[in-house]
Amino acid sequence: MDTATPAVTVALHDGTSVIASSGQVDARRHGELLLPAVDRVLAEAGTKIDAVTGVVVGVGPGPYTGLRVGLVTAATFGSALSVPVHGVCTLDGIAYAAGRDGLEGPFVVATDARRKEVYWARYEDARTRTGEPAVDRPADIAQAVAGLPVVGAGAVLYPESFPDARGPEHVSAGALAALAAERLAAGQELLEPRPLYLRRPDAQVPKNYKVVTPK
Amino acid sequence: MAADEPLVLGIETSCDETGVGIVRGTTLLADAVASSVDTHARFGGVVPEIASRAHLEAMVPTIERALKEAGVSARDLDGIAVTSGPGLAGALLVGVSAAKAYAYALGKPLYGVNHLASHICVDQLEHGPLPEPTMALLVSGGHSSLLLAPDITADVRPLGATIDDAAGEAFDKIARVLDLGFPGGPVIDRLAREGDPKAIAFPRGLTGPRDAPYDFSFSGLKTSVARWIEAKRAAGEEVPVRDVAASFQEAVVDVLTRKAVRACKDEGVDHLMIGGGVAANSRLRALAQERCERAGIRLRVPRPKLCTDNGAMVAALGAEMVARNRLPSDLELSADSSLPVTEPHVPGTAHTHAHDHDHVHEISKDNLYS
Ligand SMILES: [Zn+2]
Numbered sequence: 001m002d003t004a005t006p007a008v009t010v011a012l013h014d015g016t017s018v019i020a021s022s023g024q025v026d027a028r029r030h031g032e033l034l035l036p037a038v039d040r041v042l043a044e045a046g047t048k049i050d051a052v053t054g055v056v057v058g059v060g061p062g063p064y065t066g067l068r069v070g071l072v073t074a075a076t077f078g079s080a081l082s083v084p085v086h087g088v089c090t091l092d093g094i095a096y097a098a099g100r101d102g103l104e105g106p107f108v109v110a111t112d113a114r115r116k117e118v119y120w121a122r123y124e125d126a127r128t129r130t131g132e133p134a135v136d137r138p139a140d141i142a143q144a145v146a147g148l149p150v151v152g153a154g155a156v157l158y159p160e161s162f163p164d165a166r167g168p169e170h171v172s173a174g175a176l177a178a179l180a181a182e183r184l185a186a187g188q189e190l191l192e193p194r195p196l197y198l199r200r201p202d203a204q205v206p207k208n209y210k211v212v213t214p215k
Numbered sequence: 216m217a218a219d220e221p222l223v224l225g226i227e228t229s230c231d232e233t234g235v236g237i238v239r240g241t242t243l244l245a246d247a248v249a250s251s252v253d254t255h256a257r258f259g260g261v262v263p264e265i266a267s268r269a270h271l272e273a274m275v276p277t278i279e280r281a282l283k284e285a286g287v288s289a290r291d292l293d294g295i296a297v298t299s300g301p302g303l304a305g306a307l308l309v310g311v312s313a314a315k316a317y318a319y320a321l322g323k324p325l326y327g328v329n330h331l332a333s334h335i336c337v338d339q340l341e342h343g344p345l346p347e348p349t350m351a352l353l354v355s356g357g358h359s360s361l362l363l364a365p366d367i368t369a370d371v372r373p374l375g376a377t378i379d380d381a382a383g384e385a386f387d388k389i390a391r392v393l394d395l396g397f398p399g400g401p402v403i404d405r406l407a408r409e410g411d412p413k414a415i416a417f418p419r420g421l422t423g424p425r426d427a428p429y430d431f432s433f434s435g436l437k438t439s440v441a442r443w444i445e446a447k448r449a450a451g452e453e454v455p456v457r458d459v460a461a462s463f464q465e466a467v468v469d470v471l472t473r474k475a476v477r478a479c480k481d482e483g484v485d486h487l488m489i490g491g492g493v494a495a496n497s498r499l500r501a502l503a504q505e506r507c508e509r510a511g512i513r514l515r516v517p518r519p520k521l522c523t524d525n526g527a528m529v530a531a532l533g534a535e536m537v538a539r540n541r542l543p544s545d546l547e548l549s550a551d552s553s554l555p556v557t558e559p560h561v562p563g564t565a566h567t568h569a570h571d572h573d574h575v576h577e578i579s580k581d582n583l584y585s
Contacts, residue, residue: 031308035315035546049320064264065305068271072309073316075275080289080320195271201264 003070004062004090007170008033013177020044021174030066056180058090060196061119087191097175098151099126110154118154135198221293221537225530228310229302231266233273235281236527241339245285246527249273270309296533299327300554307550324543326533327561334490337528341517350484352475355491356383375429385433403460410461417466468499486513495519
């Protein structure tokens with residue numbers, strides 16, 4: 001499952017292929033949509049949550065409120081079902097899906113970070129990220145990524161900075177699960193299911209209280 | 216404790232405490248709390264994003280700690296309850312998402328409950344079943360209200376509330392003016408014990424004959440105290456911190472208890488429940504005791520740890536929902552930062568007819584007390 005982009009996406013994967021999946025785009029209702037989507041996907045596959053042997057969750061980067069819905073849901077499933085919970089960078093899931101759609105590297109993945117910024121990372125190919133994800137203003141990285149295709153909603157939003165924008169716009173849990181299954185089968189370690197916020201919380205230490213006596 | 220009483224786990228994340236409690240009926244089995252208050256202290260108040268991040272970190276470990284403390288297995292639970300509002304939207308969402316996942320994974324009914332009703336219901340863990348109706352004074356950093364609850368699971372009526380600052384907020388603000396740090400309640404309570412509550416006559420808001428009898432206002436008091444302090448400082452005099460703390464605190468608790476006792480008398484209710492973080496204030500407890508005794512009212516105040524936000528209070532209300540066969544919430548349950556106090560829980564929409572809930576509020580007042 002992944003809730004780090006406007007998509008609320010859930011898929012059931014048996015290690016070989018996706019059995020059932022759901023994807024809804026609604027940036028404001030991750031909390032309401034996720035569990036019903038899990039329920040639908042399991043019902044469509046004709047199985048129950050107890051049959052799940054592992055949980056894969058997108059760890060972002062992504063807008064915090066939505067991102068946390070997926071992470072806390074995954075962590076709680078892990079605890080209740082006594083199954084492992086694995087994290088996968090959401091941008092890696094988008095890169096993997098772009099690769100399956102035929103895009104070859106190198107390219108860039110960019111999602112909407114709001115506040116006129118994008119979360120982004122560079123990819124050698126669909127499975128290989130070069131460097132850590134970052135958050136920046138599109139204009140500030142336009143030159144560095146010039147000439148490369150840019151995949152994701154972050155590219156579509158800023159055509160001046162990213163003229164070669166490509167799909168998919170959002171992550172799909174099917175791609176995320178397939179990538180995770182591939183890595184696990186190859187004996188690779190996945191990430192801890194912890195959020196990639198990439199920004200500190202907005203908070204200011206108050207200087208002093210406001211004097212109330214009229215001047 | 217009867218084994219057939221509902222065993223419920225409650226999750227609370229409406230502000231800065233990640234609370235998970237487990238109760239069986241009206242018996243407290245576990246009350247695990249992880250607080251991010253120290254992180255907020257240097258900001259002089261709760262920072263929502265910091266609270267939300269801390270809830271995510273603490274959620275599963277706190278659930279597991281509570282189960283261990285209670286010595287029960289998650290499989291034996293009869294339900295999962297969670298604060299679905301009111302509170303900080305992002306913070307609530309972490310708890311609601313966790314509760315939904317937990318209930319779903321375990322195949323247990325889910326109850327999204329009201330934070331304020333939980334503050335009242337927690338007293339069942341301390342003093343046994345609530346009388347019906349219950350009169351409650353809820354005072355904390357986020358709320359100050361007088362509530363009449365004929366049925367804590369279905370019918371809670373607001374009699375009055377603060378029209379500006381919450382009582383706890385006033386304590387925090389005055390502590391800041393006096394440079395005493397955050398949160399302000401405990402430190403003012405401590406200093407006030409060594410001060411003279413009659414030293415300075417601070418105003419009692421909304422206590423005139425034409426004022427709303429059950430509403431509160433602490434903004435004028437706060438300004439008046441700050442001006443008094445500033446005047447001392449401007450004159451180069453030392454501020455008598457203990458006397459200011461005692462006189463300010465006296466003004467707050469005088470109004471709170473006076474109005475609460477009056478509400479009991481007016482409504483013919485012979486006991487008063489006080490909850491919320493400010494209910495830990497020693498002077499509020501003492502003055503309420505004194506005035507209730509004089510008025511022949513029985514006072515019920517839970518121990519301080521149950522007054523501040525915690526998961527046990529949510530579990531207590533959840534257990535009552537199970538015991539009274541209230542309709543569980545559904546998987547679409549959302550966090551509602553402004554959930555009205557008149558909705559003690561958020562029933563699912565699947566198999567109900569829409570007006571079920573409204574009927575409860577139409578019961579005439581007279582029926583309730585006869
Ligand atoms: Zn509270």
